[in-house]
Amino acid sequence: MANTSARMLRLLSLLQTHRYWPGGELADRLNVSERTLRRDVDRLRELGYPVDANRGVAGGYQLQTGATMPPLLLDDEEAVAIAVGLRTAAGGAVAGIEETSVRALTKVIQVMPPRLRRRVDALRAYTVPAVIGGGPTVDSLALTAIAQACRDDERLRFEYTARDGDRTTRLVEPHRLVSLGRRWYLVAWDVERHGWRTFRVDRLTGAESTGARFRQRELPGGDAGAFVRDSITSMPSQYRIEIVVRAPVADVERVASYLGGTVEAVDDRSCRLRMNADGMEWPVLLLAALDADFEVVRPAEFRDYLRATAERFARAAGDLPACPVEAVTDAPVARDR
Structure with a gap:
């Protein structure tokens, strides 16, 4: 790798994603000699990155927690803000970036000095998050x-x-x-x-x-993602929902994968969607997100739930007369998973 700066960035990235790297393996990854690797590690140390080294045949390198944050062009307040923001994102506040946030948070925590970790933990301990939409939360x-x-x-x-x-x-x-x-x-x-x-x-x-x-x-x-979806699909559930959707397989799969549903083609313009669920709220939200016509094959309870939901929305839109409170209580009750 001719560009020394690019090589050092690559070296730093490797050290931050693995606990311990044997010297020979690390040199091979960078396509350099072990002597050049040692010089690059020394340069990282000069920049403030605490890299430990073990000598000998089984020797290697490991990035340790330092006394101060390495020079990432961040001050202490910015480092704390980034860690708190990543933890919020990892909790699902922003859909689609949870896994990336956990990987980034792992790297930040690894090099953060103890005094900053205590500040982040204190902020987490004395802040009550407002969780939108219910559902389980993860620390x-x-x-x-x-x-x-x-x-x-x-x-x-x-x-x-x-x-x-x-x-x-x-x-x-x-x-x-x-x-x-x-x-x-x-x-x-x-x-x-x-x-x-x-x-x-x-x-x-x-x-x-x-x-x-x-x-x-x-x-x-x-x-691993497919393994989890298959595990959920094979898990005994209260409802086995089957629906024919008037949309191509690719369009339905993008949404169905969110809940672990399985999709198979009926023809070029329709497909069969199957879901196992303990409640009916998420399947309804999924179908709304598809923005396509569909037909419920089974079970009858899901048709009843959809009918009650549709009537509730129609009343809200003014298309149906308002119903008494007693009638509302007769609607199917959503169950938590």
Whole structure:
């Protein structure tokens, strides 16, 4: 790599995304000699980046937490603001950037000095977020701890509450965090149950790394997002909803993937959408987002829920006369997942 500045940025990026890099592997990644690598590491240290080095045959490099923030053209107030903003985004306040926010937050926390971490934690502890739309919330500290364990290939231990309320202690080899809808999922190999599992992070408490390293296993299919969607689809649910949508498969898949639904083509202009759900609110929102005509195949309860919802909106628009309070209470009640 001829451009020294570009090479150093690449080196810094690699050090920030892996706990420990053997010297030979790092030099190969940068396409330089180990002697050049040592000079580049020295330059990073001169700039304030705390890079530890181990000598010998098994020697390597590791970026450590420093006494001060490295010169990222940020002052302390800006660093705190960025960490708080990333935690807010990781909580789902801005759709579509949750996973990126967790990765960025992991890097920022890694190099942030303790005095700034305390300020960020204090602000989090004494701030009450206004969660829009309900649904489970996830502590960004837990997300960060899990993301670091995934990155560092370290076993993770936590308490987990299943759907039926059964509480167990789990020891896992974490693979990936997946954001789907308003929920976060951890894909991991369960050490004691000898198999791949999907865990909802909002049902997980006390997550902490054991410090024991492991070699990543090959996930069936190789796609963590698809693995979570398949797990949700196969999970027993109160409602198995099937709908024919008058829209191309590609248009429906972009929206259906948000809830883990499956889509198959009927013809060029329509497709069949299947969803497993414990409540009917999210399927209704999904269908509204599709902006296409559709027909409910099953179940009858979902048709009734749609009919009641449509009548409620029609009354609000003035197309139907207002109904008494008693009639409103007879409408199907949405159930939380």
